[in-house]
Amino acid sequence: MSSNGQDPKVKAAVRRTAVICAGVVVGMVGLAYASVPLYDLFCRVTGYGGTPQISDGPSARRSEREVTVRFDSNVAPGISWRFTPEAREVTVKLGETKTVMYKFTNTSDRPTTGIATFNVQPELAGAYFNKIQCFCFTEQTLQPGETVEAPVVFYVDPDIVNERDIADIRTLTLSYTVFPAKGGAPVTAASQAVDKPSL
Structure with a gap:
């Protein structure tokens, strides 16, 4: 002690x-x-949670099997942008490289910065959806009234037919949501003044 x-x-x-x-x-x-x-x-x-794969080039294989890819575009509260794909859906052969353009327009009266996140539905298909080029996760600042176009270049891996639960799938949905951004990351609406989006 x-x-x-x-x-x-x-x-x-x-x-x-x-x-x-x-x-x-x-x-x-x-x-x-x-x-x-x-x-x-x-x-x-x-590809968990419908996250597409990133590819550095086109697929080496093609299949005659076709799938329809639908494009969903959303704008989160807090950014006044109009955001639309050039086509609501396209039909592609498995392994075929396809380019679809998206249009972004700042409908507010001030410069705003946004960033797009994405996923694929059904979720299991995310492991077979390959993006070669994409605007996602890249900050974009638009001036009042400014419109820009950006491509998404992709293919669907022919190996999707080997995934038992989605082997017979005929339709995939690529869904994007644009958020206000700061420092390369989405900003929640609660942390900034909210502008009602114009759609």
Whole structure:
């Protein structure tokens, strides 16, 4: 027993417990920050949650089997943009490279910056939907009344016929949502002044 009435072993145990707790807190904060990029990487690699794959070029294989790809475009609260595809749907052969243009128009009276996120439905098809070029996850600033066009270049992997649950699928939906953006990331409507979108 020490002169101040506390056992040195108890003091050491309390100090060790405090250090461990602090380490756990720091580790959990680190994991929280890392979870979003790690989840994004997991989705991009596996197609989980309908996340399309990124390809550096056209497919080496083609099939006579056709699928219809529908295009869905949405504008989140907080950005006054009109956002539409040139076609609501296209029919493509598996492995065929296709380009579809999207048009963005800033309908507000001030410059605004937006960013588009995407997914594919049904979710299992995301692993077979390959984007060669896309405007997604790229900040775009438009001046008042400005309109720009941007392409999405893609193909559907012929191996989709080997996925038992979607082997007979005839229609896929590529869905985009444009959000207000700051620093390369979407901004929620709650964190900024909300402009009602014009659609």
